[in-house]
Amino acid sequence: MIYFDNAATTMMKPPEVAEAVAAAIGSFGGVGRGAHDAALEADMAVYRCRGQVARLLGGPDAKHVAFASNATEALNIVICGLLHAGDHAITTAASHNSVLRPLFRKQDEEGVELSVLPVAPDACIDYDAFDALFQPNTRLAVFTHASNLTGDVYDIARLAAIAHAHGALVAVDTAQTAGLIPIDMAAQGLDVVAFTGHKSLYGPQGTGGLCLAESVDIPAFKVGGSGTHSYDRHHPDFMPEHLEAGTLNAHGIAGLSAGLSYIERTGIDAIRARTQELAARFEEGVRGLPGVTLYGGHADIDRCGIVALNIGDVDSAAVSDALSVHYGICVRAGAHCAPLMHEALGTSRQGAVRFSFSHFNTDDEIERGIEAVSDLAHEFEGD
Amino acid sequence: MVENKREKSLKTVVTFSTMADAMQMESEAAEKGFPGRIIPVPSEISAGCGLAWRVDERERQALLNAIRIFTLPYEGIFEIEMY
Numbered sequence: 001m002i003y004f005d006n007a008a009t010t011m012m013k014p015p016e017v018a019e020a021v022a023a024a025i026g027s028f029g030g031v032g033r034g035a036h037d038a039a040l041e042a043d044m045a046v047y048r049c050r051g052q053v054a055r056l057l058g059g060p061d062a063k064h065v066a067f068a069s070n071a072t073e074a075l076n077i078v079i080c081g082l083l084h085a086g087d088h089a090i091t092t093a094a095s096h097n098s099v100l101r102p103l104f105r106k107q108d109e110e111g112v113e114l115s116v117l118p119v120a121p122d123a124c125i126d127y128d129a130f131d132a133l134f135q136p137n138t139r140l141a142v143f144t145h146a147s148n149l150t151g152d153v154y155d156i157a158r159l160a161a162i163a164h165a166h167g168a169l170v171a172v173d174t175a176q177t178a179g180l181i182p183i184d185m186a187a188q189g190l191d192v193v194a195f196t197g198h199k200s201l202y203g204p205q206g207t208g209g210l211c212l213a214e215s216v217d218i219p220a221f222k223v224g225g226s227g228t229h230s231y232d233r234h235h236p237d238f239m240p241e242h243l244e245a246g247t248l249n250a251h252g253i254a255g256l257s258a259g260l261s262y263i264e265r266t267g268i269d270a271i272r273a274r275t276q277e278l279a280a281r282f283e284e285g286v287r288g289l290p291g292v293t294l295y296g297g298h299a300d301i302d303r304c305g306i307v308a309l310n311i312g313d314v315d316s317a318a319v320s321d322a323l324s325v326h327y328g329i330c331v332r333a334g335a336h337c338a339p340l341m342h343e344a345l346g347t348s349r350q351g352a353v354r355f356s357f358s359h360f361n362t363d364d365e366i367e368r369g370i371e372a373v374s375d376l377a378h379e380f381e382g383d
Numbered sequence: 384m385v386e387n388k389r390e391k392s393l394k395t396v397v398t399f400s401t402m403a404d405a406m407q408m409e410s411e412a413a414e415k416g417f418p419g420r421i422i423p424v425p426s427e428i429s430a431g432c433g434l435a436w437r438v439d440e441r442e443r444q445a446l447l448n449a450i451r452i453f454t455l456p457y458e459g460i461f462e463i464e465m466y
Binding site: 040043044228236238239 | 400401402403404405406407409410421422423431432433434
């Protein structure tokens with residue numbers, strides 16, 4: 001098997017991730033639920049991981065990192081907590097449904113106003129047009145750091161500066177970039193960063209969360225068991241427990257911590273360079289093949305290891321299936337939970353075949369991927 | 384038959400507002416070697432998080448010094464007769 005679906009989940013993890021999860025399952029008590037050795041071991045692992053996340057994202061400290069089950073849950077916490085009737089929000093057409101659907105629900109059920117910055121057919125966004133969308137009641141600008149379809153990385157510092165000039169809060173979906181593209185909340189002016197653990201942080205599925213700037217306060221999304229303040233009628237109002245309820249996925253967080261340790265040891269710049277090198281080699285290898293259309297990657301836009309393509313008018317699902325069945329190559333076809341991006345690129349019907357690379361991929365795998373696309377491009381030629 | 388009966392003695396107990404503060408104390412103590420250990424908060428203290436830090440009375444000053452030097456966050460400091 002050749003795995004090129006790392007934008008969905010990284011399958012090739014540092015071995016210490018699985019080892020950490022296995023060890024945690026055999027040794028952790030309830031996190032935040034006692035003072036005995038087994039509970040404290042879980043507590044310390046979770047606390048250590050909070051600190052690692054804060055360092056990776058340039059956040060204030062461990063106390064400003066709240067865990068959730070993934071970026072989608074984290075973004076629901078942000079959008080549901082911050083937006084109410086009378087507010088206006090802005091996002092971009094590059095957003096994943098993890099951003100769009102909570103916003104659409106707010107729009108449809110509570111009357112929150114919403115503006116969406118278009119993405120041009122060449123996949124670029126217009127920063128001046130973003131500036132023009134703000135209104136006096138704009139409360140939140142929430143956008144993705146990188147398109148999960150094209151891999152294009154947007155200038156979040158520039159977007160944040162524009163939003164702050166209008167007095168709006170800034171929340172960024174880093175599902176495709178955390179661990180792969182440097183993020184610095186303080187330097188880039190980000191109020192909230194939502195991350196997921198199972199992609200480029202190499203953690204297990206079911207891990208993710210939020211990192212907040214010190215000045216940001218988000219109402220609790222869910223309330224219940226906190227392990228502390230048991231006689232209080234209401235959920236704790238201090239971070240990080242404020243945004244967490246119920247026993248955390250400490251076993252998964254132990255794996256996430258191991259993934260973060262790997263990134264710290266290897267260096268994000270080295271991981272990024274190798275990933276981008278592999279993606280660029282693949283892109284060059286398939287560029288110009290008969291009928292192959294590539295999406296994104298124009299001008300000075302940074303990339304995050306994704307190459308999206310189509311072959312003629314062939315259904316992306318058919319191409320993906322052929323790659324899987326005949327070449328053992330795993331890619332993602334279809335809409336990728338990014339409906340507005342497909343509208344922008346004109347691929348709503350066909351979808352797109354997304355190749356997403358990891359620095360664990362090899363040169364040989366890239367060559368075999370190029371050969372497979374070349375074969376299919378010729379087989380489907382004229383379709 | 385229990386031969387050694389437990390007896391109470393004066394302890395210094397530090398409480399925390401949040402679990403993260405308690406974990407910071409645990410982490411810094413392990414790294415810097417100051418005294419004490421995590422305990423469940425004694426019921427006579429109305430404390431924030433469910434964990435506290437305990438030292439024997441003779442280690443009180445060393446702990447207070449560490450809290451000051453390393454600016455460790457805490458909620459309250461108590462003197463308690465406890466087992």
